[in-house]
Amino acid sequence: MVDMPKSAIVGIGQTEFSKNSGRSELQLAVECIKAALDDAGLTPADVDGLITFTLDGSDEIGVSRCLGIDDLKFASRLPNGGAASVATICHAMSAVESGVCDVVVIWRALNERSQYRFGQPAARGALPTGGGTGFMEWCMPFGAQFPASWEALTAQAYMHKYGVGNEDFGLVSVQLRKHAATNPAAWFYGKPITIADHQASRWIVAPALRLLDCCQESDGGVAIVVASMARARQLRQTPVGIFGAVTAMRCNNETITNYYHGADLTRLPISERVRDRLISGCGFAPRDTQVAMIYDNFTPQIYLQLEAFGFCGAGEARDYTRDGNLELDGRSPLSPNGGHIGEGYIHGMNLVTEGVRQARGTAANQVADVRQVFLASGMAGAIIGPC
Numbered sequence: 001m002v003d004m005p006k007s008a009i010v011g012i013g014q015t016e017f018s019k020n021s022g023r024s025e026l027q028l029a030v031e032c033i034k035a036a037l038d039d040a041g042l043t044p045a046d047v048d049g050l051i052t053f054t055l056d057g058s059d060e061i062g063v064s065r066c067l068g069i070d071d072l073k074f075a076s077r078l079p080n081g082g083a084a085s086v087a088t089i090c091h092a093m094s095a096v097e098s099g100v101c102d103v104v105v106i107w108r109a110l111n112e113r114s115q116y117r118f119g120q121p122a123a124r125g126a127l128p129t130g131g132g133t134g135f136m137e138w139c140m141p142f143g144a145q146f147p148a149s150w151e152a153l154t155a156q157a158y159m160h161k162y163g164v165g166n167e168d169f170g171l172v173s174v175q176l177r178k179h180a181a182t183n184p185a186a187w188f189y190g191k192p193i194t195i196a197d198h199q200a201s202r203w204i205v206a207p208a209l210r211l212l213d214c215c216q217e218s219d220g221g222v223a224i225v226v227a228s229m230a231r232a233r234q235l236r237q238t239p240v241g242i243f244g245a246v247t248a249m250r251c252n253n254e255t256i257t258n259y260y261h262g263a264d265l266t267r268l269p270i271s272e273r274v275r276d277r278l279i280s281g282c283g284f285a286p287r288d289t290q291v292a293m294i295y296d297n298f299t300p301q302i303y304l305q306l307e308a309f310g311f312c313g314a315g316e317a318r319d320y321t322r323d324g325n326l327e328l329d330g331r332s333p334l335s336p337n338g339g340h341i342g343e344g345y346i347h348g349m350n351l352v353t354e355g356v357r358q359a360r361g362t363a364a365n366q367v368a369d370v371r372q373v374f375l376a377s378g379m380a381g382a383i384i385g386p387c
Contacts, residue, residue, distance in 0.1 A: 003282070005241030005387060007096045008232040009089075011040025011225035012353040017187050017344030020114040021219035029058045029109035030066045032221035040225045041236030042103060047225075049074040049095050049104035053084035055118075055347070056108055063107070074101050080249075080379060082297065085348025087380035090245040092226035102231060108349040109221030117217060120146055148214055148298065152205035154258065155300035157265040159208065162315040166207055169299040170198035171321045172334075173212045173341055176296060179328070180338025183364045187216060188342045213299040215340035222349035224356065229387065240359040241387035243372065244282030247380045248273040266315075271308035274381040284383045287311045289374040291358045291367050292332045293351040296339040305376060306332075328367055336365035348377045359386050 013035025015021070015028050037043060044067040050060050060075045074095050078084035085108070092104040112118055144150055158164060177193045180186035193212065201211040232239035248270045252260040262269055279285050286292065286309040294305050303317035311332050312320040320326075326334035337343045337354035344350055355373040357363040372385040 004229070005243050006229050007093045007226055008229050008239035008241045008387060009224050009356050009384060010227045010232045010235050010237055010239060011036040011038075011042065012223070012356045013037070013039055014222040014346070014350060014353055015109075015220045017185070017218045017220040017346065017350070018113075019217075019219060021111055025056075025109045025111055025115075025221075026058045026062055026066060028111070028219070028221035029063050029107050029223075032109060032223040033063070033067060033105055033107050036105065036223040036225045039237065040227075042225065044068045045070065046103045047105050048072055049092065049101035051076050051078075051088045051091050051104060051106045052108060053078040053081070053088060053347075055081050056110065058107075058109055074104070082295065082347035083378045084380065085295070085352065086245070086375045086377040086382050087247045089224075089226070089242060089352070089375070089382045090247050090380060093242050093245045096226055096228050102227065104226045105223055106226065106349075107221065107223040108346055110346065111219045112345065113217040113219050115219075118147065148204045148209050151298045151300065152208040154265050154304070155208040155298070158300060158304065161266050162318070164303070164318055166210060166213070167195060167199055168318045169208075169213050169303070170195050170210075171318070172296070172299040172302045172326075173198050175321065175326050176335060176339045176341040179334075179336050179365055180342025183337050183343060185364065186338045186343040187218065188338060208300065209298060212341075215297045215345040218344040218346060220344055220346050220350075222346045222353055224349070224352055238360060239387045240356050240384050243284060243383045243385060244278050245380070245382035246274055246277040246281060248277065249379060253379070266304070268304050268308035268378065270379050271305055271376070271381075274376070274379065275309045278381050278383060282383060284372055285310055286374045286376070286381065286383075287332065289372040289383060290333070290370045291336065291355065291373040292326075292334050293355045293373060293375045294334060295348050295351065295377040296335065296341050297345075299341070301378070302334070305378065309374070309376060309381070328365055333367045336363055336367060351375060351377075355384060359384055361386075
């Protein structure tokens with residue numbers, strides 16, 4: 001017997017996703033939060049908790065001042081960059097269900113394309129919050145200077161072990177661009193690609209990653225609002241309940257550069273723990289859900305996470321994808337909005353808003369009969385659904 005959720009996502013909001021927003025990150029933050037509150041039928045005066053995660057350039061006081069939030073009871077800012085996106089739901093759920101807060105807003109707002117260019121080499125300290133933890137000292141001096149180079153090391157271990165080629169990773173890119181092509185909010189709306197297009201794109205790190213294996217660099221903002229289920233039932237939208245939200249932070253796990261977490265780089269033990277904690281905590285396994293919103297910073301990460309979260313066995317993700325399981329009518333529809341590769345890259349948060357739309361039944365590419373949606377960002381997972 002699965003317990004009914006005690007908290008719910010009651011509002012979502014986002015700006016357009018662009019390559020040059022033409023406004024400050026603080027303005028983007030305020031715009032998306034105001035949209036999310038309007039969606040819920042709430043006002044800034046109702047908000048008593050704020051949550052974001054590292055690399056967001058807007059601070060809590062600035063956001064509160066611009067919105068007119070008078071008194072915060074709770075604020076948190078998680079580590080690990082985009083991998084923390086779904087972890088924010090765990091924090092918000094805990095704050096609401098413990099009685100610390102009544103209404104919590106989670107936000108993310110970045111001019112990632114026009115201001116920072118996270119995908120390019122950068123000196124330590126060039127990013128908004130200082131560039132991360134000590135792993136930079138062991139990467140930058142030896143030429144591993146940007147996220148794709150870090151991802152490629154793990155990807156090549158997977159390629160070697162399972163006989164996977166770059167064209168196999170291209171299956172993910174083609175799938176996500178197919179979904180984006182029919183999503184009017186996506187940057188690549190109306191622009192599907194083929195495997196030939198993928199293979200014609202330039203190398204970023206041979207032989208693992210081409211340009212079309214990489215997520216976008218986007219400007220934009222996304223916000224979600226979390227409240228207790230009792231409060232949610234009094235608000236504008238049908239509540240999207242949080243059945244479970246968990247995190248895992250293991251020794252030697254770093255942002256992308258997980259070279260020290262164990263002997264086998266083709267596994268994601270941290271995601272395996274998230275899977276097991278969800279099953280024991282809320283009774284649902286990721287593969288029990290009808291939609292999979294899985295963090296797609298690079299195409300190989302989809303294969304690693306499909307296996308770690310239990311959608312298929314070790315080394316089986318290529319065949320699982322090739323067999324059509326990630327299609328809208330497949331066993332595990334993957335990011336019907338087009339994900340980070342097709343829609344936009346707001347560090348996992350636009351995957352959350354799409355998950356909510358799927359649960360509400362209002363998505364552009366609506367999957368049939370959605371009862372639970374899986375949200376995943378490597379170190380965190382959540383299962384949400386209509387209530």
